[in-house]
Amino acid sequence: MNKIIKKYNRPGKWEVVVPFEKIGEERSWVGIIDGRQVGEYDLRVVAEHRVKQTKGRITVKAVVGKGATVKIFGRIVIAKEAQESDSFLQLRVLMLDKTAKAIATPELMIAANNVQASHGASIGQIDSVQLLYLMSRGLSKNKAIDIVIDGFLMIQ
């Protein structure tokens, strides 16, 4: 599957449309928001299935630091003509600080019946078990947090 990865590590506003215009087209789009700087990060992604037998995978991963706000709007549109399409939208947010704010709005607009469309959104904190493990291996807390974030955001 054709895969595109976009990284956003400064506050800003972005709009992305992922169109499906060829029969049988498959696309995967990954957005990575590193929101460790103070400010507002605003991302809109729309997957538009206009013809049949298309397959889409949209993933947005974000970390939200002190004083940062991350807004993610994701929408799957499956037109009446786009039967037998399969689409999944995933929004995953890690909150790094009490003052972090996240607004996740995943929408589905489905006008065909023979399709699969779903979305999932999760907003949570760093797993304390992972942190404890890394710290038990001698890493400082900050270093451990950085490693977990890098793993989560798939930064190498």
Place this chain on the structure above:
Amino acid sequence: MANFQLDHKTKTDKYSYKAKKGLSRKLVEEISRQKKEPEWMLTTRLQALDQYLKMPIPAWGADLSQLNFDDLYYYLKPIEKPYQTWSDVPPAIREVFEATGVPQAERAMLAGVGSQFDSEVIYHSLQKTLAKQGIVFLSMDEGLKQHEEIVREYFGKIVPYGDNKLAALNSAVWSGGSFVYIPRGVEVKLPLQAYFRINSEKAGQFERTLIIAEEGSSVTYVEGCSAPAYSSASLHAAVVEVIVKERARVRYTTVQNWYKSVYNLVTKRAIVEKDASMEWVDCNLGSKVTMKYPSCVLRGERAHGSMLSIAVAASGQHQDSGAKMIHLAPQTTSEIVSKSISKGGGRSSYRGQVLISPQATGARSRVVCDALILDPESRSDTYPDNRILSGDATLEHEAYVSKINEEQMLYLRSRGLSVSEAASLIIRGFLEPIIQELPMEYAVELNRLVKMEMVGSVG
């Protein structure tokens, strides 16, 4: 059990008072005068009317352009006083109720049955033992007469008249609805039931319900709705206010089966205090357009809010429903489970909001929306809005839209079931987690309604 063949055809023309079509200051004054209300209620009504005239019709959600607010009757009064026993109710009215099965429900030893026939509650009873515990279950009008101080303290505090245009309209012309008061520590074991109906063409129904559950109490309230067959649009704009005090628990169950010409635009909200729990169970089958998003304002620590909903949108219907969970205190939790079915060109939308405020540290919320689309003409939308303004709160959200699972279908057919039997079984399985939360007679009724709705829709 209800006979639905009769149900939508029985009508009555016997009203002791029927106002002219349309809304005016004079009409609002007339309603208040007929009800012999205290001055403050009339003032509230008139303020609400001014507010109503100022506010725009909601531009979002379902299409309301076909609804003509000037072409409605705002007040209808079938008889003079609520009856205490079933045999006092006039035969013409009784016939309608017998068609919908209320006396059977009564015989089944339900805690209390209140029925609303257009604007006035005509039949009201409550088991004596419950009354002895201090439980109040009255029509809203009687509630205002007998418990004016309590009504004055809470009326319009949870849903103020400026909340939205329909709430303003309701506050101006409200009539009937239920007033429920559960004293401290009292657990009501059997559900309290009210049955609402719109029975006159072009009638608006504006019932107003207020439920107060004092500390440590618990109650289940059940409302069912159905309306006879009329072609022109009727409007149902209710307001429901619920106060759940510390450690109390309230469950509010609705089975909505308005006829498919009714606009059902309802505002329902609960304030939930410390360690208390509010549960909405909401089943929308009927109506032309429904816009309804029951909310829980989780104001005290560890308050819990939940919503279980079913929507079935058939030809010509738009079910735009959902829930709102507003987390304002630490460790509050909420859960929304929504299931919808679209068929025959119907449209169902889930529209919901979870707001976790900065004060709501450690709050948790879970939202699940599942939708089935049965044919290529139908449509399903999901519009959730998750605002997490506290860094140590947790939210899980998932939604899924699909057709009937082919593997399940194939399996059932290989066991000898016909296409429609198999589809009906799968749909019942899909709705089961919510139907099992309904009181038994409503579960049976709902299963039957769903089965009726599904005839000829698959296969």
